[in-house]
Amino acid sequence: NAGVTQTPKFQVLKTGQSMTLQCAQDMNHEYMSWYRQDPGMGLRLIHYSVGAGITDQGEVPNGYNVSRSTTEDFPLRLLSAAPSQTSVYFCASSYLAGDYTGELFFGEGSRLTVL
Amino acid sequence: KNEVEQSPQNLTAQEGEFITINCSYSVGISALHWLQQHPGGGIVSLFMLSSGKKKHGRLIATINIQEKHSSLHITASHPRDSAVYICAVVSYNTDKLIFGTGTRLQVFP
Numbered sequence: 467n468a469g470v471t472q473t474p475k476f477q478v479l480k481t482g483q484s485m486t487l488q489c490a491q492d493m494n495h496e497y498m499s500w501y502r503q504d505p506g507m508g509l510r511l512i513h514y515s516v517g518a519g520i521t522d523q524g525e526v527p528n529g530y531n532v533s534r535s536t537t538e539d540f541p542l543r544l545l546s547a548a549p550s551q552t553s554v555y556f557c558a559s560s561y562l563a564g565d566y567t568g569e570l571f572f573g574e575g576s577r578l579t580v581l
Numbered sequence: 582k583n584e585v586e587q588s589p590q591n592l593t594a595q596e597g598e599f600i601t602i603n604c605s606y607s608v609g610i611s612a613l614h615w616l617q618q619h620p621g622g623g624i625v626s627l628f629m630l631s632s633g634k635k636k637h638g639r640l641i642a643t644i645n646i647q648e649k650h651s652s653l654h655i656t657a658s659h660p661r662d663s664a665v666y667i668c669a670v671v672s673y674n675t676d677k678l679i680f681g682t683g684t685r686l687q688v689f690p
Contacts, residue, residue, distance in 0.1 A: 499678075501680075506682065507682060508583070508585065508667070508669075508679070508680030508681055508682045508683070509667070509669070509678075509680040510680075511677060511678065514677075524677070525677075556623075556624060558624075568629065569614075569626050569629050570614060570616070570624075570626045570629075570669075570678075571626065572616075572623050572624040572625070572626075573623060574622070574623040575622075575623055575624075
């Protein structure tokens, strides 16, 4: 199993550009999510999905868009990049253990710099 | 005040020492995760627990639901244990994960 595959690992953008961070998992997990990690702060949830066709906002959704057309893929789109979106982004997936998420599987992270 | 607090923020140890990292939380939870992040690397799940104690190799995680506290212990620490250890709780009310800011551990030979 490849687990959670996240691309690209590094990206530099100019303010106003758009891009998509890709995330794919091969474990048939229902739950997928995107987080950003900033210095001195805990991981913060951007968007999440509990299954194909279902997405919802997390703590910091502004400036980001997601879709879940298949169980495997959960891309994160930056619509018009801003310097405040400079961060490390992590995709994570898990099975749903009743009312809460099971063991978490993370991608390797994507370091994004917006100039 | 953060809903999930970890202590200490930074920890240095000599190889072979017993390590304890603490996590306190202020919300009702369904489960608690301990995660490991190596420098420049991805995040790996160590434990998920909702009660009692779990052990995997030299790592032990405990949780006290009544006291809203969890500990991660590393026995016979090794330089390869150097990493950031992150505590995350699943809020009972929202089902969302709330992350602590992590404990940076450095183990010297």
